Amino acid sequence: xxxxxxxxxxxxxxxxxxxxxxxxxxxxxxxxxxxxxxxxxxxxxxxxxxxxxxxxxxxxxxxxxxxxxxxxxxxxxxxxxxxxxxxxxxxxxxxxxxxxxxxxxxxxxxxxxxxxxxxxxxxxxxxxxxxxxxxxx
Amino acid sequence: xxxxxxxxxxxxxxxxxxxxxxxxxxxxxxxxxxxxxxxxxxxxxxxxxxxxxxxxxxxxxxxxxxxxxxxxxxxxxxxxxxxxxxxxxxxxxxxxxxxxxxxxxxxxxxxxxxxxxxxxxxxxxxxxxxxxxxxxxxxxxxxxxxxxxxxxxxxxxxxxxxxxxxxxxxxxxxxxxxxxxxxxx
Numbered sequence: 001x002x003x004x005x006x007x008x009x010x011x012x013x014x015x016x017x018x019x020x021x022x023x024x025x026x027x028x029x030x031x032x033x034x035x036x037x038x039x040x041x042x043x044x045x046x047x048x049x050x051x052x053x054x055x056x057x058x059x060x061x062x063x064x065x066x067x068x069x070x071x072x073x074x075x076x077x078x079x080x081x082x083x084x085x086x087x088x089x090x091x092x093x094x095x096x097x098x099x100x101x102x103x104x105x106x107x108x109x110x111x112x113x114x115x116x117x118x119x120x121x122x123x124x125x126x127x128x129x130x131x132x133x134x135x136x137x
Numbered sequence: 138x139x140x141x142x143x144x145x146x147x148x149x150x151x152x153x154x155x156x157x158x159x160x161x162x163x164x165x166x167x168x169x170x171x172x173x174x175x176x177x178x179x180x181x182x183x184x185x186x187x188x189x190x191x192x193x194x195x196x197x198x199x200x201x202x203x204x205x206x207x208x209x210x211x212x213x214x215x216x217x218x219x220x221x222x223x224x225x226x227x228x229x230x231x232x233x234x235x236x237x238x239x240x241x242x243x244x245x246x247x248x249x250x251x252x253x254x255x256x257x258x259x260x261x262x263x264x265x266x267x268x269x270x271x272x273x274x275x276x277x278x279x280x281x282x283x284x285x286x287x288x289x290x291x292x293x294x295x296x297x298x299x300x301x302x303x304x305x306x307x308x309x310x311x312x313x314x315x316x317x318x319x320x321x322x
Contacts, residue, residue: 002164002199003198003199003202004202005160005164006161006164006166006199006200006202006203006206007202007203007205007206007209008206009157009160009161009203009206010202010203010204010205010206010207010208010209010210011206011207011209011210011213012153012156012157012160012206012210013154013157013203013206013207013210014206014207014208014209014210014211014212014213014214015210015211015213015214015218016145016150016153016154016157016210017207017210017211018210018211018214018215018218018219019141019144019145019149019150019214019218019219020144020145020147020149020150020151020153021144021145021150021224021246022150023211024224024246024247025247025248025251025252026224026226026230026234026242026243026246026247026248027224027226028310029226029230029234029314029318030226030227030230031310032307032310032311032313032314032315033227033229033230033233033314035226035227035229035230036226036227036230037147038146038147039147040147041146041147041148041150041151042147042150042151042154043151043284043288043289044147044151045147045148045150045151045152045155046150046151046152046154046155046158046289046293047151047288047289047292047293048151049151049152049155050155050158050289050290050292050293051292051293051295053155053158053159053162053293054162054293054294054295057162064162064163064164064165065163065164065165066165068165070162070163070165072162072167072294073167074294074296075281075282075291075296075298075299076281076298077297077298078298079298079301081279081280081281082280082281082287082298082299082301082302082305083301083302083304083305084279084280084305085276085277085278085279085280085281085302085305086276086280086287086301086302086303086304086305086306086308086309087276087305087306087308087309087312088272088275088276088279088280088305088309089272089273089275089276089277089279089280089283089302089305089306089309090276090305090306090307090308090309090310090311090312090313091272091276091309091310091312091313091317092268092269092270092271092272092273092274092275092276092309093273093284093306093309093310093313094309094310094311094312094313094314094317094318095265095268095269095272095313095317095318095321096265096266096269096270096272096273097247097251097269098269098273099170099171099273099277099283099284099285100170100171100173100174100273100277100283100284100285101170101207101283101284101285103270103273104170104204104207104208104211105207105208105210105211105214106211106247106252107208107211108207108208108209108210108211108212108213108215109211109212109214109215109216109246110212110215110216111246111247111252112254113251113252113253113254113256113257113262113266114252114266116257116263116266116267116270117266117267117269117270117273118270119267119270120266120267120268120269120270120271120274121171121174121270121271121273121274121277122174122177122178122274123270123271123274124174124270124271124272124273124274124275124276124278125171125174125175125177125178125274125275125277125278126178126183126190126274127271127275128189128274128275128278128279129175129178129183129187129189129190129278130187132189132278132279135279
């Protein structure tokens with residue numbers, strides 16, 4: 001039952017990615033050209049509501065579905081892994097025009113060449129795991 | 138109901154993403170799509186030789202369900218909730234893309250020059266998609282998250298490191314878009 005809720009949440013997410021055109025290579029290209037407010041509006045409004053939501057959760061100790069206060073773990077402090085990893089991710093985002101969420105959405109939408117992107121994204125993740133210890137973090 | 142079939146404006150898309158993040162938080166999960174890529178590696182047996190992938194993938198079943206849902210949601214949106222899926226990008230962007238021989242700009246959802254089965258027969262296109270995918274997967278794990286994990290949930294929780302990551306996303310993306318893509322396409 002609980003897994004089914006996550007499945008429904010995923011469906012909502014997939015529909016949102018496709019319909020808001022966040023899954024379109026064209027929108028990502030246009031975003032990096034600074035030619036439209038669209039993508040900035042999506043990320044910005046999600047973020048503004050997200051900040052508000054998390055502040056409310058923390059201040060009023062909002063309880064989860066299981067009756068316990070929601071605790072959001074902080075991310076580990078570092079600079080290099082986020083900067084280097086971020087730049088590498090950005091190069092891929094700008095080239096393939098899809099981040100991991102939309103990759104799944106586009107498979108469903110029937111753009112099968114995106115499977116190449118998915119397979120190589122998994123391969124990239126695997127290679128990272130293999131050499132992670134040698135990279136600056 | 139007409140609005141559902143039209144492309145959604147940013148002020149619907151953004152709040153929907155915030156709602157999805159809330160639903161996951163309510164069930165004590167953190168929004169992050171690239172984690173599933175790592176789970177795939179583990180399911181394929183990568184944990185036997187490497188400790189980074191050595192975890193019980195069943196703890197990630199919930200995220201596999203989110204990903205499966207994202208596939209079904211994409212299918213529903215494309216086939217039942219859209220009358221015209223062309224993307225109305227800015228005319229200047231269309232002109233710029235036409236100069237780079239992407240003539241499907243403004244006409245289709247994804248560039249046919251990159252995402253049609255015909256295009257896939259060209260070695261250059263295959264290279265673009267595979268290198269792009271590799272960088273997305275490698276970079277997301279190196280940075281500990283992608284757009285959903287850092288730009289949305291990390292920044293929402295005011296994590297300074299997510300700001301580093303998102304600035305990185307944009308440095309990489311702008312470099313690719315302005316300096317490399319004109320020579321690649």
